Amino acid sequence: MTDHTYRTATLLVHQGRDRDPATGASTIPVYLASTYHHTGGKSGEYDYARSGNPSRDQVEEAIALLEGGVRGFAYPSGMAAIGSALALLSSGDHLIAPDDLYGGSWRYLSQVLPTQGISVTFVDQTDLDAVSAAIRPESKAIFLETPSNPLFKIVDLRAIAAIAKERGLLTLLDNTFMTPLLQRPLDLGIDITIHSATKFLGGHSDLLAGLVTTADPALAKRLKFFQNAFGAVLPPFDSFLLSRGIKTLKLRLEAAQSNATILAERLVAHPAVERVYYPGLPDFAARNLHFSQASGAGAILSFELKDQTQVAPLLQRVKLPIIAPSLGGVETILTHCWSMSHAAIPVATKQQLGIRETLLRISAGIEDVDDLWEDLERGLK
Ligand SMILES: *Cc1c(COP(=O)(O)O)cnc(C)c1O
Secondary structure (H helix, E strand, C coil): CCCCCCCHHHHHHHCCCCCCCCCCCCCCCCCCCCECCCHHHCCCCCCECCCCCHHHHHHHHHHHHHHCCCEEEEECCHHHHHHHHHCCCCCCCEEEEECCCCHHHHHHHHHHHHHHCCEEEEECCCCHHHHHHHCCCCEEEEEEECCCCCCCCCCCHHHHHHHHHHHCCEEEEECCCCHHHHCCHHHHCCCEEEEECCCCCCCCCCCCCEEEEECCHHHHHHHHHHHHHHCCCCCHHHHHHHHHHHHCHHHHHHHHHHHHHHHHHHHHCCCCEEEEECCCCCCCCCHHHHHHHCCCCCCEEEEEECCHHHHHHHHHHCCCCEECCCCCCCCCEEEECCCCCCCCCCHHHHHHHCCCCCEEEEECCCCCHHHHHHHHHHHHC
């Protein structure tokens, strides 16, 4: 059993449980059982796998320890995690959300929540007055993402948490880009942290998973109730894969972040590139704010090409990156946000938000950065 006073690098490896209590095995076995014997008719620690499973418990405890939560929850995808956390809202409630956010979250918030009687206002959350002005009597929560995707807007988490506390609103933050290694939102006053663990936490592009945690025992109780009632739970084998991925998060993310920094600097100097969005660049406008709430710039950057006719040749010429709508893997992933990660967002909205057809996003992997650069440079010729 791991003590919660350990530092993050240690917690990543040992997590909540680092050996099987029954056998001493070095990894928690994949418990495939759907149900558990009730000795003498009495239920033990486990009774039915939707309610609890040792493989899933391992990652649920891990995320709670890593984020400073009281309890964690694991779901079969990041969207299932977001939907399950937002099930804390009910019909008649109002939600405030960022105008620049992950395309799938935008789809869920703009097209699913309203059918359940929950209204949503999208605002530029870098403007604190706009956030305050969006609060209505029926407002229940503020959904957040920072850095935002794909334009790297930085939202002041302490300030928004203070506004929310004053007005009695819940705060939920999608911490996928940063991971608990670089940003611990619960320490800054955020109520609920959400992850697409499909990305950096899983880390190998071989798994879909979502995680949620909170430091508030009453919220944890309601999240647990809904998870069991609704049944969107992370399966045992996927829990094992996720736990394995988490063990190497520090090594992977630090290597990827260092590659992202080098790629960002080289892209800034490239004549075909109009601008680069990356919190690690010296002239990144919200750099101080970002580093007041996060300990690293992360491994993702976006850049705009000067000329739209260069996008297609670049996507055709590059050989190393996977061209896909994802991020956070050991392999570099190149995304054309317009047609991939943000395809669900209507053209007019994208244009209004400044998501242009010339915008590309790189999730740096852990390859040799010179190979990555030479490949990109060939693509940009
Ligand atoms: C990928 C992603 C999600 C959705 O996660 P899935 O695991 O694909 O369901 C949510 N938020 C962000 C920031 C993401 O990158």
